[in-house]
Amino acid sequence: MSTVRIAPQIISVIVFGMPLVVQAQSAASSSDYPSRPIRLLVPSPPGGSNDGVARVVANELNRSLGQPVVVDNRAGAGGVIAADLVARSTPNGYTVLFAYATFTTAPFLNAKLPYDSMKDFLPITEIANQPLLLAVNQNVPVNTVQELIALAKSKPGGLVAGFTQVGSATHLTTEIFKQNTGTIKNILAVSYKGGGPAQTALLSGEAQISFTTVTATLPQVKAGRIKVIATTAPERLPYLPNVPTFKESGVSGLEISPWQGLMVPTGTSRAIVNRLHSEVVKLLKLPETKQRLAGIGSDPIGSSPEEFTAKIMREMQESEKIIKAIGLKPQ
Numbered sequence: 001m002s003t004v005r006i007a008p009q010i011i012s013v014i015v016f017g018m019p020l021v022v023q024a025q026s027a028a029s030s031s032d033y034p035s036r037p038i039r040l041l042v043p044s045p046p047g048g049s050n051d052g053v054a055r056v057v058a059n060e061l062n063r064s065l066g067q068p069v070v071v072d073n074r075a076g077a078g079g080v081i082a083a084d085l086v087a088r089s090t091p092n093g094y095t096v097l098f099a100y101a102t103f104t105t106a107p108f109l110n111a112k113l114p115y116d117s118m119k120d121f122l123p124i125t126e127i128a129n130q131p132l133l134l135a136v137n138q139n140v141p142v143n144t145v146q147e148l149i150a151l152a153k154s155k156p157g158g159l160v161a162g163f164t165q166v167g168s169a170t171h172l173t174t175e176i177f178k179q180n181t182g183t184i185k186n187i188l189a190v191s192y193k194g195g196g197p198a199q200t201a202l203l204s205g206e207a208q209i210s211f212t213t214v215t216a217t218l219p220q221v222k223a224g225r226i227k228v229i230a231t232t233a234p235e236r237l238p239y240l241p242n243v244p245t246f247k248e249s250g251v252s253g254l255e256i257s258p259w260q261g262l263m264v265p266t267g268t269s270r271a272i273v274n275r276l277h278s279e280v281v282k283l284l285k286l287p288e289t290k291q292r293l294a295g296i297g298s299d300p301i302g303s304s305p306e307e308f309t310a311k312i313m314r315e316m317q318e319s320e321k322i323i324k325a326i327g328l329k330p331q
Helices: 008-015 020-024 049-065 077-087 145-154 169-181 195-204 214-222 270-284 287-295 305-325
Strands: 038-042 069-073 095-100 121-129 133-137 159-163 187-191 209-212 226-231 259-265
Touching: 038 049, 038 077, 049 069, 049 095, 049 121, 049 214, 049 259, 049 270, 049 287, 077 095, 077 121, 077 259, 095 121, 121 270, 121 305, 133 145, 133 195, 133 214, 145 169, 145 226, 159 169, 159 195, 169 187, 169 209, 169 305, 195 209, 195 214, 214 226, 259 270, 270 287
Parallel strands: 038 069, 038 095, 159 187, 159 209
Antiparallel strands: 095 259, 121 259, 133 209, 133 226
């Protein structure tokens, strides 16, 4: 697959910088925006961590915007289905993409996307991010990362790490862990059809380890069915104060927190982008919003469009490197 090679500073200004020409192309008047319901396209099924964050945001925006924000779950193809619907929609602020980390891997896992990731979207804000947890089946005789590494090396190919989807944050984090701990030949990464099947495999012992989300993991930890031995957060998590970070555990390069954010199709006016950005940032500062996000293991961000743009660019570059290193081919 060919990829676009453009200097980052040019991309930032021309593609995501929302220049005057883009504003002139807007198909909607922003003076009365919004005057009807907004559709929020979520590229995942109901019930998961991404859907949970989307619904927190949608519920708060219902009140602040004075119009319904309807969550429309369009799962499938690693987020491509939902992103394509938004890319082809009228750029008037009434169809919004709730993007998450797979947005930056899709260009390198699909031989031909129906949209251009760099040209067809305007980032609004990073809403939140969620650290991952390294969960271990209760019967695996390890309690630290170093013990897990030693066990893996003593059993070539004998440990299975389950993940949710090829190219997902859980998949790439698993591969980075294998590379950075010298266990590439000792841990077999296995894809499952979603978070539910991956967790079932971990609970049954079919998979011995898994990088998982807080939402999926904490109930099982409390029930004593799995244990968490490290987090990808930069600091210890308040709800898991006894679990060390990977840095504390002697493994570098695993400060990874999958993100969620809002995007609209290119051509949307800057005024509408500013309105959506302003309202989301305000709601992320509300104590009740922070509490609800904390309940699903998410940390609110509320970055500017320019900051979110820069993050997407960085992650696309990193995703391309990782995907090439582990030998994944576009399909």
